[in-house]
Amino acid sequence: MNQLEYKQKKMSVGQWFIDLWILVRIQYANVREQWILIIVLASLFPLTTLMLLHFFVENPTNEMILRIVTGNMVFALIITGINLLAQDLSWQKHRGHFVFYATLPISKVSFIYANLIKGIITSFPSFLILAIIGEIIYDLNWSFHWFIIPLILLSILSIVGFGVFIGFWSPSPQVTNIVLPSLMMFLGFLTPVLIDSSQLPKILYWLSLIFPTTYVAEALRELLSNGLTKGVIINSVILVVFTIVSYFLILKNIKWRIE
C-alpha cells in the first residue's frame, strides 16, 4: 500500500525541473481558458505591422521583404520575452502573488522561467504564422535549419532580462503598460530589426549594439536565408553572452521579497 512520506526538500537539477514543470502548469492555468484569444491577439501586432510595411514599401526587393518578415518575427519574440513577461510579472507583483511564491521553497529563476514558458506557449504560434506567410505569400525560400529551434530559445532568453526588470521594478501595472509600447517601438523601428543599419543615424546604430534584438534579427535573417553560417554562429555567441549576463543580473538584483 502506498504510504505518505515526508522528506526534507533537497534542491537538485532534477528537483529544479520538477518545480519548473509544476510552476508552468500553475502559470498556464491562468490562461488555459483564453488561450485562443491570447494567441490571436499576440499575433495581431506583428501581422498588422507586416501588412503596413508591405503596403508602405513600393516594389520591395527580396532583401527588403526578408528584412520585413524576419523583423516581424523578432517582434513576436519581443512580445514573448519582454511584453508578456513584464505585464505578467508586474500584474502578479501588484496583486500580491509574489508573497505566495516567495513563501514556497522554490527558486526565483524557476518562477521567472515558468512565466516565460507560458509566454512562449501563447506567442510561438504568431512566430510560426509569420514564417508561413513569408514562405507562401511573399514567396521567400526559407532555408529551414535545425538550428532555428535553439536560436529561437536563445533569442527569447537573451531579451528576458528587459521583461523581468520592467515587470519587477515597475511601480504599477499602468506604468508597465506605458513603458512597454515605447520600448517595443524603439526596438522595432529605431534599431536594425526592420531597418537596415546603414539607414540609421550613427547614434542609433551605436545604441542598438547594446540591445540583443539587433543580434537576434541578424542571426534569424542569416539563418533563414543562408543557413547556418559563421555570421549566425557569431551572433548566437553574442546572444549567449546576453543570456548569461541577464541571468546573473536577475539573480543578483531582482528581489521578490519586500525590502
Added chain:
Amino acid sequence: MEIIYDIKNITKKYPSRNIIANKDINLEIYKGEIIALLGPNGAGKSTLIKQMMGLIKPTSGNIHLFGEDIQVNSKFITENVSYYAQDPHAITSLRVWESVYFSSRLKGLNKTSAILEADMLIRQIGLEKYKNDYIKSLSGGQKRLISVALTLTGNPKVLIFDEPTNELDPVKRKKVWEIITNKNKEGATIILVTHNVLEAEQVVDRVAIINEGKIVALDGIKQLKHRIDQRMRLDLSTSDNLITNKLFTSFSEKRPQRLTDHKLRLLIQKDEIVNVINKLTNLNEKFDFDFSLVPPTLEDVYLRLEGGVQTSESIGI
C-alpha cells in the same frame, strides 16, 4: 525548551513615509507551542510575521530560525516554515485538488505522496465535493479553507497563520481551530495573528500583545489573566446615550471603555467591589441601566492595552 525563533531587537523603519512599523522587538518562540500575536490594526503584527518569513528585511536587529540567521539563509525559512495567506489569489485559476497537489509537489513530496496528501487535506477541510471545481468559483470561506490546506502541505515544522478565521462562519472557524490544534498536537509550532481573542484564548499557550510596533505584554494566558485577577470586569448596559455619558462621568476615575453608545466596560479592584456596588445601586435609582460583574478574560487584557495604555506596568501586568 528548544527555541525555534529567536528575534532580537527587530526594528523596521520606512524613512520615506516617516513610519516606524516596529521597534526593538525581542521574542523567543519555543518548539511545540501555539503563540498568538494580538493587537489592533496597524500595530505591527503583520510586519513582524513578514519579517519572520523573510518577506520584509528589518532595518536593524536579527532573526534566527533553528539557530540560522534568516538574513543570511532565507531559503532555510521556506524549507521549514509554512505561511498562511488569507486568500489564495495567486492560484485561483487552479482546481481545488490540483492546487493542493501542486503545493505538495513544490514542497518536495514525490508524486505518490503528493496525491495522498492532497486527498487527505481536502478531506480534512471538508471540500471533497468541490475538489474538481475552480478555486475562483468558490466562496470566500471555502477559499480560506484551501489556504489552510495549502499551509499544511509538506508537513512543516512551523506554521504561521495570519488571521486564519477571518470572515469565516462559526462552523468553518471551529474546523480551522481543530485543524490548528491537531497540527500542534502532532508537534508543529504554531504562530497566529488574530483579532479573535475569545477563540484564540481556547487554543493558545502564550500571547504577545503588540501595540504601536512594540510588544507590550508577553506571557501565558493564565499568567496574564492571573495578573489582572485582582480585578473584576464591570459591564454596564443602557438604553440611552445620555445615561451612558452620565455613567462614564461617574466612573471616569476608573478609565471606563466606551464599547458602544450603550455599553461601558471597566476593570475594578476586588476590594472596591462593595463601594462600586453601592454607587451603582444609587445611580440605578436615578437612571435605568443593567450591570454585570465577571472575572476578566484575555480580551480584557487586550482591550485594556489597545485602549491606549502603552505599557504593561500601567495596568499592573
